[in-house]
Amino acid sequence: MNKDFLIKYIYGIADNALILGQRLGELTGHGPTLEVDIATTNISLDLFGQVRSYFQYAAQLSEKEITEDDIAFLRTEREYLNVLLVEQPNRDFAFVIGRQFLFDHFHFLLLTEMQKSHDQTLVAIAKKSLKEVSYHKRFSSDWIKRLGDGTEESKQKIQTAIDDLWRFTDELFHLTEDDKKAVEEGIGVDVSKLKETYYKNVAEILEEATLEVPELKYFQEGGKKGIHSEHMGYLLTDMQYMQRTYPGMKW
Amino acid sequence: MVEEKVHIEEELEPILKQVSDPEIPVLSIIDLGVVRSANLDGKKAKIEITPTYSGCPAMDVIGDDIKAALKEAGYEAEVNLILAPAWSSDWITEEGRKALEEYGIAPPMDATSDKKALLGEEQIVKCPQCKSTNTHMVSQFGSTACKALFKCNDCQEPFDYFKCLI
Numbered sequence: 316m317n318k319d320f321l322i323k324y325i326y327g328i329a330d331n332a333l334i335l336g337q338r339l340g341e342l343t344g345h346g347p348t349l350e351v352d353i354a355t356t357n358i359s360l361d362l363f364g365q366v367r368s369y370f371q372y373a374a375q376l377s378e379k380e381i382t383e384d385d386i387a388f389l390r391t392e393r394e395y396l397n398v399l400l401v402e403q404p405n406r407d408f409a410f411v412i413g414r415q416f417l418f419d420h421f422h423f424l425l426l427t428e429m430q431k432s433h434d435q436t437l438v439a440i441a442k443k444s445l446k447e448v449s450y451h452k453r454f455s456s457d458w459i460k461r462l463g464d465g466t467e468e469s470k471q472k473i474q475t476a477i478d479d480l481w482r483f484t485d486e487l488f489h490l491t492e493d494d495k496k497a498v499e500e501g502i503g504v505d506v507s508k509l510k511e512t513y514y515k516n517v518a519e520i521l522e523e524a525t526l527e528v529p530e531l532k533y534f535q536e537g538g539k540k541g542i543h544s545e546h547m548g549y550l551l552t553d554m555q556y557m558q559r560t561y562p563g564m565k566w
Numbered sequence: 567m568v569e570e571k572v573h574i575e576e577e578l579e580p581i582l583k584q585v586s587d588p589e590i591p592v593l594s595i596i597d598l599g600v601v602r603s604a605n606l607d608g609k610k611a612k613i614e615i616t617p618t619y620s621g622c623p624a625m626d627v628i629g630d631d632i633k634a635a636l637k638e639a640g641y642e643a644e645v646n647l648i649l650a651p652a653w654s655s656d657w658i659t660e661e662g663r664k665a666l667e668e669y670g671i672a673p674p675m676d677a678t679s680d681k682k683a684l685l686g687e688e689q690i691v692k693c694p695q696c697k698s699t700n701t702h703m704v705s706q707f708g709s710t711a712c713k714a715l716f717k718c719n720d721c722q723e724p725f726d727y728f729k730c731l732i
Contacts, residue, residue: 350705350715357707364621368649439650443620446652446731447711453684454706 318376323493329369330397336362361447368440388558393541400483402547413476416455421487424509433501463524485534574604585631592669599657611641616653619711654732670694672727680730693718
């Protein structure tokens with residue numbers, strides 16, 4: 316059986332974790348407080364750990380002689396299939412938390428469903444990752460409430476971040492051709508079915524945080540097809556430079 | 567508590583007991599529950615380990631340490647990383663829990679108590695220094711992925727709490 320669709324499907328899931336992990340990793344030593352610095356980089360580490368499991372599996376499936384490192388570091392921008400949301404920059408702490416919150420709630424629902432996949436490796440990764448993502452979701456949701464129901468300034472900043480990032484949320488529920496094939500095979504998750512629960516869960520927390528739930532009709536998309544925002548190139552340059560400069564370098 | 571059946575060859579156990587988690591040196595990998603099987607075929611040992619957290623950077627070191635310890639004892643070792651079933655903090659042995667507390671890390675509680683503790687609903691995490699439960703959480707994420715950071719209100723000492731993961 317041709318496994319190309321499955322490899323692409325795995326990239327679609329893993330690239331979200333990889334790129335978000337990279338964004339969070341940028342905060343190493345730069346977090347607003349020591350505790351937050353440690354928390355965001357711990358989350359980054361969890362995500363990179365998950366990515367390793369996905370890419371090791373994808374490398375096994377591939378007919379080419381590739382490793383997890385090749386997949387992580389040596390693809391071109393168009394070959395990364397992450398959603399636009401996760402590549403958005405760390406503009407301020409509110410954006411870091413807003414992005415995390417909007418992603419964690421999706422990630423949690425995705426992994427919960429992925430536990431029912433017919434692919435046993437994906438089931439194992441989902442079960443493992445879900446335990447970690449429960450902690451991520453709790454962390455980001457707590458901060459949404461703290462910022463939203465905090466001071467006038469914190470409220471205004473987190474509302475701005477949520478309003479700005481909201482336009483990237485719809486893409487989380489789009490299916491590419493490879494995703495559709497994976498769903499047909501009983502391997503993939505039909506993310507379009509998670510949409511209603513997602514917006515309900517997210518809205519509940521925003522309301523508890525005394526924040527407005529944005530009402531938006533226009534959404535942006537592209538990342539899942541490899542069409543990224545202007546931020547992606549800079550991120551990849553930073554992430555890939557070591558492998559590009561010293562090909563095959565290992566720790 | 568979920569009892570997991572783990573097969574560890576008798577003659578390999580004392581050797582594996584000497585290998586510890588590099589980030590928690592008082593805890594052997596057997597007591598941490600990351601060794602999922604250890605089988606022997608002649609002098610060839612086959613060991614399966616599972617990570618506590620996906621990104622646990624200690625796994626590579628643990629794998630190398632197992633190989634080194636077994637080589638020293640005259641075995642040839644193969645170490646494989648497995649993901650299923652996913653590691654649970656319930657797999658830390660009683661001995662391991664004691665070692666953690668003596669070392670200054672509060673051992674994980676059951677899931678319900680853990681949730682209450684991490685949500686700040688109840689003060690139940692016991693300070694490993696002065697044994698007071700008058701403690702509070704400083705951060706859900708501590709010095710490593712598996713720990714949360716706490717502080718004792720009585721003796722004022724900060725300490726790590728090993729998070730419950732089931």
